[in-house]
Amino acid sequence: MSPVLAGVLQLLALIAALALAYVPLGDYMARVYSSDRHWRVEKWIYKGIGANPNTEMRWPAYLRGVLGFSAVGVLFLYLLQRLQGHLPGSLGFAAIDPDQAFNTAASFVSNTNWQSYYGEQAMGHVVQTGGLAVQNFVSAAVGIAVAVALVRGFSRSRTGELGNFWADLVRGTVRILLPLSVVGAIVLVACGAIQNFSGIHSVGQFMGGSQQWNGGAVASQEAIKEVGTNGGGYFNANSAHPFENPTPFSNLFEIFLLLVIPFALTRTFGRMVGSLKQGYAILATMATIWLGFIALMMWTEFAHHGPAFQIAGGAMEGKENRIGVGASSIFAVATTLTSTGAVDSFHSSFTGLGGGITILGMQLGEIAPGGTGSGLYGMLIMAVIAVFIAGLMVGRTPEYLGKKIGTREIKFAACYILITPALVLVFTAAAMALPTPGHSMTNSGAHGFSEILYAYTSGANNNGSAFAGLNADTQWFNSTIGIAMLLGRFLPMVFVLALAGSLAEQRPVPATAGTLRTEKPLFTGLLVGAILIITGLTYFPALALGPLAEGLAS
Numbered sequence: 001m002s003p004v005l006a007g008v009l010q011l012l013a014l015i016a017a018l019a020l021a022y023v024p025l026g027d028y029m030a031r032v033y034s035s036d037r038h039w040r041v042e043k044w045i046y047k048g049i050g051a052n053p054n055t056e057m058r059w060p061a062y063l064r065g066v067l068g069f070s071a072v073g074v075l076f077l078y079l080l081q082r083l084q085g086h087l088p089g090s091l092g093f094a095a096i097d098p099d100q101a102f103n104t105a106a107s108f109v110s111n112t113n114w115q116s117y118y119g120e121q122a123m124g125h126v127v128q129t130g131g132l133a134v135q136n137f138v139s140a141a142v143g144i145a146v147a148v149a150l151v152r153g154f155s156r157s158r159t160g161e162l163g164n165f166w167a168d169l170v171r172g173t174v175r176i177l178l179p180l181s182v183v184g185a186i187v188l189v190a191c192g193a194i195q196n197f198s199g200i201h202s203v204g205q206f207m208g209g210s211q212q213w214n215g216g217a218v219a220s221q222e223a224i225k226e227v228g229t230n231g232g233g234y235f236n237a238n239s240a241h242p243f244e245n246p247t248p249f250s251n252l253f254e255i256f257l258l259l260v261i262p263f264a265l266t267r268t269f270g271r272m273v274g275s276l277k278q279g280y281a282i283l284a285t286m287a288t289i290w291l292g293f294i295a296l297m298m299w300t301e302f303a304h305h306g307p308a309f310q311i312a313g314g315a316m317e318g319k320e321n322r323i324g325v326g327a328s329s330i331f332a333v334a335t336t337l338t339s340t341g342a343v344d345s346f347h348s349s350f351t352g353l354g355g356g357i358t359i360l361g362m363q364l365g366e367i368a369p370g371g372t373g374s375g376l377y378g379m380l381i382m383a384v385i386a387v388f389i390a391g392l393m394v395g396r397t398p399e400y401l402g403k404k405i406g407t408r409e410i411k412f413a414a415c416y417i418l419i420t421p422a423l424v425l426v427f428t429a430a431a432m433a434l435p436t437p438g439h440s441m442t443n444s445g446a447h448g449f450s451e452i453l454y455a456y457t458s459g460a461n462n463n464g465s466a467f468a469g470l471n472a473d474t475q476w477f478n479s480t481i482g483i484a485m486l487l488g489r490f491l492p493m494v495f496v497l498a499l500a501g502s503l504a505e506q507r508p509v510p511a512t513a514g515t516l517r518t519e520k521p522l523f524t525g526l527l528v529g530a531i532l533i534i535t536g537l538t539y540f541p542a543l544a545l546g547p548l549a550e551g552l553a554s
Contacts, residue, residue, distance in 0.1 A: 007326015026267020140228030153500030231341030318349025339371030341464025356547025
């Protein structure tokens with residue numbers, strides 16, 4: 001079987017699996033966030049944290065819950081790393097340096113999971129399992145909660161109440177993320193991923209010496225890493241490591257895990273707003289971009305330029321033989337179009353244009369299908385922008401889902417789409433202009449610039465993957481990328497929740513003959529065009545200096 005055919009068949013199998021899960025999972029999540037019933041274990045949690053799950057919150061209170069909970073998470077994870085040398089199960093590892101501890105705490109709480117450390121050489125069992133894995137659950141649950149709050153803003157009228165953050169957080173963790181992760185971990189263990197709490201031990205003999213590895217609860221962390229679109233690996237090689245991702249099947253299964261909730265949330269959205277067709281329109285937009293990026297990536301990585309590529313069947317540098325070019329291309333697109341950041345190959349070794357595709361996927365805002373929750377609310381913000389553009393073209397006040405998009409609403413949406421580009425471009429410019437950050441670049445020219453651009457794009461968009469040619473473990477990069485991750489995660493949430501509150505206060509507007517039908521293919525095309533044009537106008541100069549220049553020169 002040719003490598004190209006193998007890649008296409010894996011893509012078709014993935015699409016079939018996602019299609020089978022779409023309706024039941026999407027409907028189940030809609031019931032989770034619409035139910036008035038609390039499970040017994042959830043009542044215990046509410047009692048333990050002193051929260052009343054039945055109290056409705058307006059958007060400022062909901063936002064305070066998000067920010068307060070996340071701030072406590074950053075502080076707890078920072079202290080856990082700084083005290084690691086005194087904790088049991090530390091495997092003899094010392095405390096993490098302050099700048100790296102801040103970077104890691106900001107990374108995992110913001111659902112970015114950027115890693116400037118070697119996991120198997122820095123983090124013991126307590127930090128990995130009690131700190132990082134816990135944040136994998138709750139940071140993902142926070143993202144879904146904010147998305148659900150925005151959906152309630154569209155579905156409710158004449159009230160500013162968006163639900164209860166604590167109830168949404170707990171339900172997302174207990175009823176959605178935990179069950180999926182348990183099933184995922186069992187499958188990964190069956191595939192050969194390790195799951196233990198063993199210490200450091202030698203593995204075989206290599207070139208006269210032994211290779212040392214430590215064990216860990218890898219399969220369970222791998223499962224929530226993908227299900228929650230987190231991305232932080234137990235090992236530095238991430239999902240390219242055979243302990244995390246042993247087989248071609250486990251590789252395809254991990255891609256399924258990182259896509260299943262973001263895609264299914266469009267069904268949840270349709271259910272909660274009372275129109276499944278609206279959910280299908282958002283799904284079609286996400287799927288169009290996702291499939292287009294996969295086609296481009298496979299074309300760039302399978303393009304044969306010279307005998308080495310022809311013999312290998314594609315651009316095999318930096319890719320695992322057991323996974324291949326096709327599956328690596330699918331994984332790279334999936335992980336950068338979501339906020340996962342997990343990698344099963346070396347993105348820096350992709351072709352020039354292939355590396356540019358991974359960067360562009362993040363720069364779109366990771367909305368196709370995006371992260372758990374963040375993909376849906378990012379796409380809905382772009383839908384608001386799209387109907388506003390359509391309204392300008394026909395001279396009519398824009399409406400979306402029966403809500404008028406006025407001056408206040410469009411200001412919130414505009415602020416949302418401006419935050420991450422500003423963070424990416426300002427920090428990239430500063431790093432290139434100052435003398436010290438440039439010392440971390442292992443490549444010069446266009447590829448070296450791409451390393452810097454990729455790092456800040458990944459951090460500000462809460463992706464977490466890296467080109468990996470950049471030495472990011474410095475005070476400059478640990479601090480600035482940490483700041484970019486926090487601002488890139490929580491400032492947009494401010495405007496999402498403010499928009500949700502503004503929409504919830506409105507009276508529904510009846511549809512008329514002049515109303516834009518946002519469930520039709522025409523709107524899907526408009527939305528895809530708006531996303532690509534806005535992103536292109538924002539980032540084209542930076543992309544031209546990096547991956548485009550490299551790709552055209554090769």
